Amino acid sequence: MPKLRHLVLRRKAIQNIRKITRTMELIATARFKRALDRAVEAEAYTRKIAELAADLSAATLPASAGHTLQHLLLEKREPVRSSLLLVICSNRGLCGGYNSAILRVATERMQQYEQSGVRLYLELSGKRAIAYFRYHGVPSEAQYTHFEDKPRFEEVEVLANRYLDGYLTRRYDQVEVAYMKFLSASRQTPVVETLLPLSTIAPPVRRPGWGTSATSPIAEPTPASLARSTSVVSSTIEYEFLPDPRSILEELLPMSLKVRLFKCFLDAAVSEQIARRIAMKQATDNATEMIRVITRQYNRARQAHITKEILEVLSGAEALK
Amino acid sequence: MPREGLHCQVITPERIVVDERADFVALPLYDGELGVLPGRAPLVGRLGFGELRLRRGEEIKRYYVDGGFVQIKRDTVTLLTAKAVPAHELDVRALENELAQPLAPAATAEARERQQAQRERQRAMLRVAQKQQI
Numbered sequence: 001m002p003k004l005r006h007l008v009l010r011r012k013a014i015q016n017i018r019k020i021t022r023t024m025e026l027i028a029t030a031r032f033k034r035a036l037d038r039a040v041e042a043e044a045y046t047r048k049i050a051e052l053a054a055d056l057s058a059a060t061l062p063a064s065a066g067h068t069l070q071h072l073l074l075e076k077r078e079p080v081r082s083s084l085l086l087v088i089c090s091n092r093g094l095c096g097g098y099n100s101a102i103l104r105v106a107t108e109r110m111q112q113y114e115q116s117g118v119r120l121y122l123e124l125s126g127k128r129a130i131a132y133f134r135y136h137g138v139p140s141e142a143q144y145t146h147f148e149d150k151p152r153f154e155e156v157e158v159l160a161n162r163y164l165d166g167y168l169t170r171r172y173d174q175v176e177v178a179y180m181k182f183l184s185a186s187r188q189t190p191v192v193e194t195l196l197p198l199s200t201i202a203p204p205v206r207r208p209g210w211g212t213s214a215t216s217p218i219a220e221p222t223p224a225s226l227a228r229s230t231s232v233v234s235s236t237i238e239y240e241f242l243p244d245p246r247s248i249l250e251e252l253l254p255m256s257l258k259v260r261l262f263k264c265f266l267d268a269a270v271s272e273q274i275a276r277r278i279a280m281k282q283a284t285d286n287a288t289e290m291i292r293v294i295t296r297q298y299n300r301a302r303q304a305h306i307t308k309e310i311l312e313v314l315s316g317a318e319a320l321k
Numbered sequence: 322m323p324r325e326g327l328h329c330q331v332i333t334p335e336r337i338v339v340d341e342r343a344d345f346v347a348l349p350l351y352d353g354e355l356g357v358l359p360g361r362a363p364l365v366g367r368l369g370f371g372e373l374r375l376r377r378g379e380e381i382k383r384y385y386v387d388g389g390f391v392q393i394k395r396d397t398v399t400l401l402t403a404k405a406v407p408a409h410e411l412d413v414r415a416l417e418n419e420l421a422q423p424l425a426p427a428a429t430a431e432a433r434e435r436q437q438a439q440r441e442r443q444r445a446m447l448r449v450a451q452k453q454q455i
Binding site (some may be wrong): 051052057104153154 | 333362394
């Protein structure tokens, strides 16, 4: 019976696939938790830097509204002639629409550049992004595949230092990152964020309890929302500054950039695991459904086969009479 | 405010390395060492690279910190640094080897400067590491 056999084999294949997808789902869940813990731990640094920045700007700019601090990293350059775009994707697939969503916003941004005649330097992180742009014949400046689900600060710092150099030597007028921003466990959006020039001194701080709440509103990375986050702590303590507030602040700016970039990578790692978990959960559910359908088909076919054989026996006995 | 010693935190972008109480903290500022006892006036400063010491009773803990900032507020010492390594985890031999290697010729003055800074860091790291051995 070729049909029966065929169904049995198919069912077995699907069962195997389901085993794999279920395991991947479990792995992604575990990795997601770890990545989230890392992101939460990293938050402490960000919060402190923001606090320091608030203290320092209170000391350097007494009674003046907004930041009037002049610094090369804060200045907007008009017009933007060249821009660097870093696209952060994953190394591995099987994570649903994660990579394609990022690549879509990145491509959109690249088209905008092309229309306005901005020279583009493209940098890619993750094999998926590299493969995509290779297929489309877009040359890239640099490619990284060593950022997995545990990005290290030292590795990110190397990149950040290069961007700082490039920005200060006016090779790039602007540095942007396309990645999956993590808003909550149930919501991530692909975004293109401007890293340089810095919109504010301090890196943006997330609201407390951001990892768990599913109700946090979408925070668009506008300068307004970033500016809001700097006004977290305004202390009245009179500090002694060594050497002086200004030079500390100037040291703080590059650090702020590095933390921001680091956060992008952490966000990307968390979002990737979430995307993979969801994709694998769906795959497991689909496999279960498919096994059900095939089992039914198989039972029907077997029943039909038995009925047919009985009929054959009966009609054979009938003929002998 | 009760004087129960200092609360010292060392935070790197990746995690909180140290979060404990101490009687005395010595930290490397950009131009030299700074000792902190309970009751110190609030301070914000730039860190250099070098040794961080935490003393609690008889016990002394030592770390290598690599630049960053320090904030002292209400008997809480917070160090924000890119890197903080416990002194006993530093690898003396690897550092010595690295320092024994001649510097590659630098193309620009900036690259030269960076190399020198890197060297200084390694020397400081080695100093912290060797002190441990004695």
